[in-house]
Amino acid sequence: MLKITKLSKSFNKESDNELHIFNDFNLEIEENKCTAIIGPNGCGKSTLLNIISGSIMADQGEIMLDENDIGKLSEEKRAIHIGRVHQDPSMGVSPSLTILENMSLADKKGEGFALRKLVNKKRIPKYIELLKDLDLGLEDKLDTKVKFLSGGQRQSLSLIMAAMKFPDLLLLDEHTAALDPKTSHVVMSKTKELIDKYKMTTIMISHNMKDAIDYSDRVIMLDKGEIVLDKASKDITEDEIMDFYRSKLDEHLLQ
């Protein structure tokens, strides 16, 4: 379980442009569930993911992942516990290496890297099994360099690499936003299958309301760094979210 307590974060401190994103923010993410975080641009969703992963440090607050206080750890140390798939398909892979080499790197996460041979042939059947689950034919392209794959293929590979060592928490940062609708649907379906199969605790950021409802167990809406909606996905409709958005938009316009 992820528990965030009294989180505060602001940018451009002590300047005229000081921007408070979070102030005494609290959040609990249940184990083995997928939680979708939605909200308008600038609501703090990406900042929240960056703070959890450690690419941005919080000003104050505690971030507990299971029994570990990860809030003070560096991004690299947190990465041992956290898998992340970025919006940009090239962020989660090494393009000049082959699929096999990329998967071998991901397979060694948390074990320490030394002067041993990277590719372990005994592990290849496992990689093939994981790639077959994607149903994209990547299992026949183990020796293909990742730079020759399409965006959807790269993103699917990133997903497998991020989830391969069963991280305590999987972060999906609008990971289908850069893909065309058809590919996006394929990748989202594969994501859902993977999360369900391995019962992974997941936080998914999405701008797509339908995806947020269809593929998660819980939907949280953020606005100005605060939780303004928090419901089980089965109890919420797309229209309800859109109405909420419109009312918030009206509030913004009236201010």
Add this chain to the structure above:
Amino acid sequence: MKLLITSLEQGLIFSILAMGMLITYKILDVSDLSVEGTFPFGAFLFARFISIGVNPILSTLLAFVFGTMAGLLTTTLFTKLKIRPLLAGILTMTILYSVNLKINGKSNIPLFSYRSIYDSGSTLLILLIIVLVVKILLDLFLKTETGYLLIATGDNEALVKSLGENSTKYKLIGLMIANGLVALSGALMAQYQGFVDITMGASIIVVALASIIIGDTIKKKSTWLKNTTRAIIGAIIYKIIGGIAIDLGLNPNDLRAINAIIVIVFIAYNNAASNLFRFKGKGGVQNA
């Protein structure tokens, strides 16, 4: 024939320099200009060790070991002090200029009276063995977990962090090995030409780049030709082109301009060829 052998020998010496630059320029994507100081640094270190009685093989190896320190300095400047890599390399190069003059207290040292690594047999054969050993060790290293992370650091630092590793460590390893190889190349050149001179590093970066770029033009699409092999072939072709140019009556004073022109021509050719390849391959990528 003599011209060919001389070009081959010099090409082999420069191929070690090119393999060093391969790590920084091509793998890590860092423009490390410090090599202009590291090449003579290796030569001056060799001169120092050989003059105090250390045997030639150990003197050459020590040039490699101390050469790695130049990489340590450049990496520290750009990772810890946040100086841009280009400037960090220039600063290391500038520091090394003074260090090189300090090592022996002179800007030019004849080495004819000392033993050299080439004394034990044919120069060409000895160089061939050294280059092969360096190439095999570098290839083996790049197949290790650490080696792959070095490649991944140049490719995508975010991936390295997501694997729980510090990418700075891999930049440091890469720059240290690269500078060690450049210094080794400098030490081999010093013994080959029989003297050490403070200017021997000038424009050496162009030689290294030319070797890598020429190597890249050979069988562009081939996947079995390793980058290290390309660098070695590139360095040899480069020296043969230079040797032929001088043999045809080129004024040696014009050589540096010719070196730069060779680099320009090959880069232009590579860019034109890859544009053509992209055009031909358009639409060829399968969508998921």
